[in-house]
Amino acid sequence: xxxxxxxxxxxxxxxxxxxxxxxxxxxxxxxxxxxxxxxxxxxxxxxxxxxxxxxxxxxxxxxxxxxxxxxxxxxxxxxxxxxxxxxxxxxxxxxxxxxxxxxxxxxxxxxxxxxxxxxxxxx
Amino acid sequence: xxxxxxxxxxxxxxxxxxxxxxxxxxxxxxxxxxxxxxxxxxxxxxxxxxxxxxxxxxxxxxxxxxxxxxxxxxxxxxxxxxxxxxxxxxxxxxxxxxxxxxxxxxxxxxxxxxxxxxxxxxxxxxxxxxxxxxxxxxxxxxxxxxxxxxxxxxxxxxxxxxxxxxxxxxxxxxxxxxxxxxxxxxxxxxxxxxxxxxxxxxxxxxxxxxxxxxxxxxxxxxxxxxxxxxxxxxxxxxxxxxxxxx
Numbered sequence: 001x002x003x004x005x006x007x008x009x010x011x012x013x014x015x016x017x018x019x020x021x022x023x024x025x026x027x028x029x030x031x032x033x034x035x036x037x038x039x040x041x042x043x044x045x046x047x048x049x050x051x052x053x054x055x056x057x058x059x060x061x062x063x064x065x066x067x068x069x070x071x072x073x074x075x076x077x078x079x080x081x082x083x084x085x086x087x088x089x090x091x092x093x094x095x096x097x098x099x100x101x102x103x104x105x106x107x108x109x110x111x112x113x114x115x116x117x118x119x120x121x122x123x
Numbered sequence: 124x125x126x127x128x129x130x131x132x133x134x135x136x137x138x139x140x141x142x143x144x145x146x147x148x149x150x151x152x153x154x155x156x157x158x159x160x161x162x163x164x165x166x167x168x169x170x171x172x173x174x175x176x177x178x179x180x181x182x183x184x185x186x187x188x189x190x191x192x193x194x195x196x197x198x199x200x201x202x203x204x205x206x207x208x209x210x211x212x213x214x215x216x217x218x219x220x221x222x223x224x225x226x227x228x229x230x231x232x233x234x235x236x237x238x239x240x241x242x243x244x245x246x247x248x249x250x251x252x253x254x255x256x257x258x259x260x261x262x263x264x265x266x267x268x269x270x271x272x273x274x275x276x277x278x279x280x281x282x283x284x285x286x287x288x289x290x291x292x293x294x295x296x297x298x299x300x301x302x303x304x305x306x307x308x309x310x311x312x313x314x315x316x317x318x319x320x321x322x323x324x325x326x327x328x329x330x331x332x333x334x335x336x337x338x339x340x341x342x343x344x345x346x347x348x349x350x351x352x353x354x355x356x357x358x359x360x361x362x363x364x365x366x367x368x369x
Binding site: 013014015022025082085107111119 | 151154155157158159162163166170171174176180182184187234235269273369
């Protein structure tokens with residue numbers, strides 16, 4: 001069981017709840033932000049070990065948040081897992097400079113893929 | 124009274140029958156609810172959930188499916204617009220909106236939000252097609268549900284413009300404000316409606332595009348007003364003169 005703290009940034013509240021359900025069962029501590037602006041505040045507050053990030057967010061895209069995180073030394077190293085419907089249009093190679101370690105496709109992933117991905121990036 | 128093809132339809136030469144862009148938008152809009160339903164179903168198949176969780180997840184599956192089905196139904200309706208005649212009739216907007224509030228309340232409560240009607244102080248009648256107007260308001264409400272902050276109420280407001288000839292039905296949400304750039308872009312698109320309208324940053328705008336199409340058939344128009352803490356999407360329609368005759 002891990003005790004790492006994971007921030008889920010997802011504007012669909014029920015999908016955020018589902019991710020939380022899966023990760024809580026796997027032993028992670030979870031925080032949820034429904035918007036990028038809230039996410040920045042939560043990151044400051046809890047300093048998460050990893051972030052699970054949707055791409056198309058209400059109010060701004062994930063890329064604005066990724067830019068913001070890279071602007072600061074203490075947040076630039078937080079590993080990011082993108083969890084998105086746009087996975088087929090993105091590549092880790094293009095986004096690794098922004099801390100993106102994995103990209104999960106919401107349309108094909110199974111719930112445990114999130115746990116496997118987190119174990120991988122936190123190991 | 125009836126209407127067939129409106130200005131909108133002539134301008135776009137048949138939206139949603141024009142091929143790939145509309146199909147891509149529809150696919151995008153349907154991905155999210157289907158992905159959620161799939162995740163919840165897989166979790167339930169796994170079996171490691173409590174009875175309470177199970178009940179909640181099944182409810183979420185039902186409500187998410189209904190929302191997705193509403194979109195597919197609107198799409199079907201939209202594609203068939205050019206073939207159909209739409210009867211326009213005097214409609215009591217308060218009664219229609221009360222029905223919508225009643226229908227949507229379980230969905231909103233399940234999302235820890237509320238939906239309520241803010242009626243006009245005097246009875247009003249407008250000229251519209253009941254089914255299309257209902258779809259527009261449902262569409263705006265779905266959009267508002269996505270955008271409203273948890274714990275807030277979405278308000279369906281009925282009002283009359285100063286001229287007295289136009290009745291406005293608006294759906295007001297309380298969430299993060301649109302940025303100036305997005306608002307300018309949205310206003311331009313609402314005015315021209317020559318490309319799919321991006322209702323919200325995360326949306327393909329397909330739902331709003333369909334709503335503008337439906338409004339056009341009824342000689343109405345849709346628009347948006349930005350507030351500090353949210354937005355109102357509205358449809359303006361002709362007031363009926365029947366009340367004056369009474």
